[in-house]
Amino acid sequence: MVLVPYCRNSDVSRNIRDYHMNLPIDTFTFWEKTMKYIEESLANKTILITGGAGFIGSNLAFYFQENHPEANVVVLDCFRSGETLSNGNLKSFGHFKNLVGFTGDVISGDINDKELLLDLEINYDFDYIFHEAAISDTTALEQDLMVKTNVNAFKDLLELARKHDANMIYASSAATYGDAPSPQTVGCEAPQNVYGFSKLMMDHIARDFIKDADISVVGLRYFNVYGPHEYFKNSTASMVVQFGHQLLSGKAPRLFEGSDKIVRDFIFIEDIIQANVKAMHPKKSGVYNVGTGNPRSFQSIVDILQKELGTSYTCEYIPNPFVGSYQFHTEAEVASSKDGLGYEATWSLEEGIKSYVPEIRRLYETEVK
Ligand SMILES: NC(=O)c1ccc[n+]([C@@H]2O[C@H](COP(=O)([O-])OP(=O)(O)OC[C@H]3O[C@@H](n4cnc5c(N)ncnc54)[C@H](O)[C@@H]3O)[C@@H](O)[C@H]2O)c1
Secondary structure (H helix, E strand, O other), X not given: OOOOOOOOOOHHHHHHHHHHHOOOOOOOOHHHHOOXXXXXXXXXXXXXXXXXXXXXXXXXXXXXXXXXXXXXXXXXXXOOOOOEOXXXXXXXXXXXXXXXXXXXEEEEOOOXXXXXXXXXXXXXXXXXXXXXXXXXXOOXXXXXXXXXXXXXXXXXXXXXXXXXXXXXXXXXXXXXXXXXXXXXXXXXXXXXXXXXXXXXXHHHHHHHHHOOOOOOEEEEEEOEEEOOOOHHHHHHOOHHHHHHHHHHOOXXXXXXXXXXXXXXXXXXXXXXXXXXXXXXXXXXXXXXXXXXXXXXXXXXXXXXXXXXXXXXXXXXXXXXXXXXXXXXXOOEOOHHHHHHHOOOOOOOHHHHHHHHHHHHHHHHHXXXX
């Protein structure tokens, strides 16, 4: 069985791709499934990616560098400073290691800084803005900081987009749904925390803005994303990498009782990139789910990881302390996303994890051990 490391932009990745080109056709490779999602040239186009040193933003930056080297890509991120929130987690997770190999502009700055936004307005002429910067920690309790960063700064960035005539693609979230019933559908939200509330407020602002704007604005409600470059989100990274490292350290995986019935709509980073790129020219501005529509259990994650890592630990089951305030089933309604964006998930959980495992191993060797 061939394991294909996921590393998007480097000489190493090119060698891996060349190597896999020579393998039998039925051999699964990451590269067979990654592709350019738009054919148009982005020559003379300038792309701003806020939150570009984070998980999703850095993957987007490398997507453009690899597939559209003619584009001018500008990353804006406040990077991590060591400052923590009251829950003990970092205030921002941006990490330089997510951008090693990136050759575009990198700006360290805060989206709450109006002077910085004015500088961007004067010194650049953006064609597309991918807005990923946020307090992304769903357990953060600082309502003031959350609303300021996620909601208020978004309004300013929309005005920048209007002035530059730039299409806006921004990160909303499945957290807007809270405990709304499955399949989670745009228009039926019930956020349970200030993070979900902040993302829902962004969607309201976007809808209002679209009414008299000449640019397109698309909000993408990502479900549970996993994949390379998430490691530096620490304890807020997906359970895929967390279980992977538990197994590699020789520990039996610990799951909540009934984990074979607790399901989420897990989505591989490559499909998130697909949705973002397709959202550059939507059929219709609006808010769209980005999931698979095919929820899978936490038990499945562990089973797939054990298969790929060659381990066979007996799982340990612990009582779920969150019963009563816990989501047992998330499932994105995805037909509307296909209609409005032409987006459709292409990575199964098995394929995503298989492709990710070499990176999980590399991280274990270089960062965890
Ligand atoms: N990863 C997921 O499963 C998921 C699910 C739903 C929605 N989202 C949303 O997608 C976006 C990207 O998420 P991610 O997983 O890459 O998270 P992330 O934390 O890795 O990325 C967010 C980036 O924003 C930066 N940032 C935070 N505050 C900033 C500020 N004031 N100014 C400038 N930069 C700032 C951080 O340093 C970080 O690099 C976020 O908006 C998040 O809320 C993510």
